[in-house]
Amino acid sequence: MGEGDGADSAPKKPQSDAVTAGATTSSGDVPAKKLARQLDFTGFGATTSGSVALPEPPKPQLQTVTVPQSQPKPQVVGVPVPVPPQPPVPSVRPVKPDSPKSRPRPNVDGKDGTPKKQKQCNCKHSRCLKLYCECFASGIYCDGCNCVNCCNNVENEGARRDAVEATLERNPNAFRPKIASSPHGPRDSREEAGELVVLAKHNKGCHCKKSGCLKKYCECFQANILCSENCKCIDCKNFEGSEERQALFHGDHSNNMAYLQQAANAAITGAIGSSGYISSPPVSKKRKGQELFFGQTGKDPSAHRIGQFPQANHLRPPAPSSSSVPVARLGTAGLGPSKFTYRSLLADIIQPQDLKELCSVLVVVAEEAAKTLADRKNAAEKQAEYQTEASLATTTEDRLQSQKESDTQKAVTDDCSTANQADKISPEDSNSDGVDGPKGRPMSPGTLALMCDEQDTMFMSAASPNRLMGDGCNTSSQLPNGQGMSEVYAEQERIVLAKFRGCLNMLITRGELKEAECSSLARSEAAAQREQVGNGTPNPRTETGSQQGPISNGVAKTAVPPTARTSQIVTAAVLSPSTVLPKPPSVPENGGNKPKA
DNA sequence: GAGTTTGAAACT
């Protein structure tokens, strides 16, 4: 590798020139795609081809600095728009946010924690016009870098443009984020340090051979994501359940880079558990990939760490993501690298039936509120009218009644939109058919919406296509004059929301508790594990499930209770927000979602 | 800080 390079001189560097030159050449006919191609990284993973994304020249105003979320990790949808010598954008880089490459060092640089400026490349031969250059790859101009002969700047816009085109020609997605993020993507550096980021996936996948995908050489690892079926790495250890990986992340050492690195090295060389690593010394060195074919399962202790197969092999387990993956790690085959999902701490706490129950409770509350208020109001009106004309009083009442009814319908209509918030509980759309509430009873839109949800939940399975457009939200009904009830609705909503809030608070509390439990458990387990390793104790992992870490998806398996309890919680919460949390039962649990071996 | 290793990008 580094040999002939002579990294120094510029003997051969046809390429750099090629870039420009080539570009020129190609540009000869570039008419079509002028440089004006816009980068539309927006779609993030989704849109892959379509418009070619091309780092547009520095249009100052153009930079799409994405969402200044406070999160350190730019979730961007960046745009390789060459941002002119840009002042380091605080936390969000305009581009290729996820490019593993660009990410890590840039700003945060854990080293001293000092927020660092963007990032500075050190290119010498590429003139910063190739993807080798992080700046270029990120779509930004070099600014304050240590590069030599840099052309990635305003002064050389022309060359740069050509280079961009050339690059795009080779790979239209060159400037797109490499990591397909997900809603659960990385969120903050802390999580990054730990492990959590799991859902994201490298679009192209890595091709690591020696790093075990546990070093920053690996784009996946660098991006803090697990290797996926897109990867073609060999001897991958960056998958869920990987002890090596866990060793890297867990433990109080999470913050200690040195420790992490050490752990990584150990893992790579086989020092850390894992199958038969021990047997074959540094097997590595030689292993040219082929050696590791899994022959496996076998018992051949001498078999070289088969632990991991080339990704290609673990091409995913048919098994759905993670969940019950029993981790017999040997079979990564069955496990697949990654593909597991992050589970919310509340995952086990909230059950479908709980939602149902919650909805029911809220509906009841709403009904009662409505009834009370309505009665009150009616009474008042009646009284007023009574004095004037007794006979009319009755009519009024009827009228009111019918009014309510019509309002009810209307409610369903206009509220669905607003009431969507209520959906939060159940992501599904609200309503199912026939939802309209009990006739004759005044119900606020919110209530109706709740009921819709309830039904949804209850009859989810029976869902019919109609549902989506179903009457529920549909604008089919009209509202004559809903005036009368508006106050009632308001009051009703207020009450319901208050109750609901109480419930949410309860859940939050629960979540926090669980989190605490999980983390402490994870910590202790990690410590124990470490200790074991340190003692030279036989590898825990040697076999099958035993190794199952206490953690799965970041959720430790504890004696948490989930299930059933929730109902009580929910109900209690709704009924009396101030209620104390029921004590978590010590139910067996499936919390970690990983079966215990 | 120099030298080595690594894997992506570029090239053939």
Added chain:
DNA sequence: CAGTTTCAAACTC
């Protein structure tokens, strides 16, 4: 498309 070379970052000493 596979193999090789080039490159710059990551890593080690």
